[in-house]
Amino acid sequence: MQSSNPVLNRLGQAARQERSQVQPPSFGAPPGYGYPQSGYTAPSATRAMTIDDVVVRTVALLGVTGIFGAGAWALLPDTGGVTTLALFGSLIAGLVLGLVISFAQVTNPAVIIPYAALQGVLLGVVSRWYEHAYSGIVIQAVIGTFGIFAIMAVLYKLQILRATPRFTKMVIGALVGVVVLSLANFVFYLFGLNLGLRDYGTEGKVGWLPIVFSLVIIVVAALTFVLDFDAVEQGVRQGLPEKYAWYCSFGILVGLIFLYWEILRMLSYLRR
Template identity: 85%
Template sequence: MRSSNPVLNRLGQAARQQPSPPPVFGAPPGYGYPQSGYGVPQPPAATRAMTIDDVVVRTVALLAVTGIFGALAWAFIPETSAILPIAVFGSLIAGLVLGLVISFRQITSPALILPYAALQGVLLGVVSRWYEHAFSGIVIQAVIGTFGIFGIMAVLYKLQVLRATPRFTKMVIGALVGVVVLSLANYLFYLFGINLGLREYSTDGSVGWLPIVFSLVIIVVAALTFVLDFDAVEQGVRHGLPDKFAWYCAFGILVGLIFLYWEILRMLSYLRR
């Protein structure tokens, strides 16, 4: 099971790492578990397997947390306050660190995943307000575009119009790595006073065709990654992962949605100019 999303890509590893019960000498076939104090073999504790509904419910919960904290940050963190840069950079750094920890350690606890959603909500709320003041109505357009694309990809996957074949997976992952590397390279050159022309970091002045095309390419790639994510979740359900992994799946989908939202917001700001 392979996904372009580094979070969901680890579901296959999790499925393969599910522990097998230790054998017990003399126990009847099918038990394989330690005996109780009375010498009677005990069956394994029931662990409910993850379902698609579990992933959907937890994804909605994370989106709700992100939206609530985004609205609070929008409404209660003044633009002229000294708290603003702390909120932006604090939520950015803390969210990045927490996201990496959750991803690489395969953490399935909502005690860490929910705070990640809250931190992302604070960052989204503050930055989105800045875009909204510069381009009225842009935030609702970006939100509609994000969930519209997500819904379209879900329908296409459900109808099997798009499937995560090995060739499709390699193409999408290669494209994703390419656009991320180019974006980082453009920003690093920009820090030294050189702009490669792939990005525009101001909110005034005209925008050439290259940043718009590059942004459209990223949006297409981000949309296609959802096909791989849906397949990764489906494989996780098929492998019978415990229901706690539904939080991990929801976290991965949230990461993809936020990535898509930021890029749509950027592209709309280009078109407004």
């Protein structure tokens, strides 16, 4: 079965090719042909990943993110060179590492776990700033993030939302659109202009346009979980090796962090 997700199709082809490289011995062949005859155990077939594998790895990545986030929150000073270095260092390194994992389809936990740690540092520093400005906002954002994730999981389980080819194209197109608009707004802001899609201040009331745009991003971020759930389901059906569970967990982690940032921003608008 071909998935509507082209990444999963490529991963499935790679997995099948990987398994085909292990050739069984030729029965009836003379001694010395095929596997060595002594001191050798035939390699076991690669175990296919399961949904439980993805769940366990996702929880592990969230744990790493939480630990490093709490450490950055508690140990780094409010201001200073060390905090600034941690902020921009984790931002840049996390962005580069995330792009490498995404485009190279990395399944190595030695690369994915450091990404979770870097995101934790970034989350810890920025979340503390939001908490100082708007007391209680962080726990509200966390509850909102996992609440939306749970709702999307139920909707997918009940087959109310499915990752059809049309749905996938719409969500990816919307995701690219909001990201491009957000970046364009920020670039204009750096040059003294503002498209009005974002409010970068901390005081005064916020207009309706940034609130609506933030709501749109939250909806798009929530819908990306349908693609993540479908990727896991199709990966299990295609029999991808266990290691690909790390790649699926990485995708879910990215979605959760993206949603958390936008809910945090939205709540700050409403507080003002």
